[in-house]
Amino acid sequence: MVRIIVLFVVIVVIAMVVLGVARMIRSFSAPEPxxxxxxxxxxxxxAAGEIDEDEYLRRMSGLSQEW
Structure with a gap:
């Protein structure tokens, strides 16, 4: 009975290590947003036509100003 419990604990620890390594690899390979x-x-x-030229120029000039 003790052997079964020890075997179960070993399997759980191995699974946790494998999942942790997989998560780390996935996080390193994920591109930065x-x-x-x-x-x-x-x-x-x-360019998509969401705003017109006047709105574009007004907003760009607002971005050029330093506050």
Whole structure:
């Protein structure tokens, strides 16, 4: 009976180690999320037609100002 319990504990520990290593590998290989600059977001919105030229220029000039 003791052998079965020890074997079970060993299997659980091995499984936890394997899952931990797999999680670490997955986290290292995951690409970093791309964070776009506000200017790039405005360029994309203008190119997609979401905002017009006046809105684009107004917002870009607002980004150029230092507060």
């Amino acid at each position: 791309v964070v776009d600059s506000p200017r790039e977001i405005l360029r994309r919105r203008y």
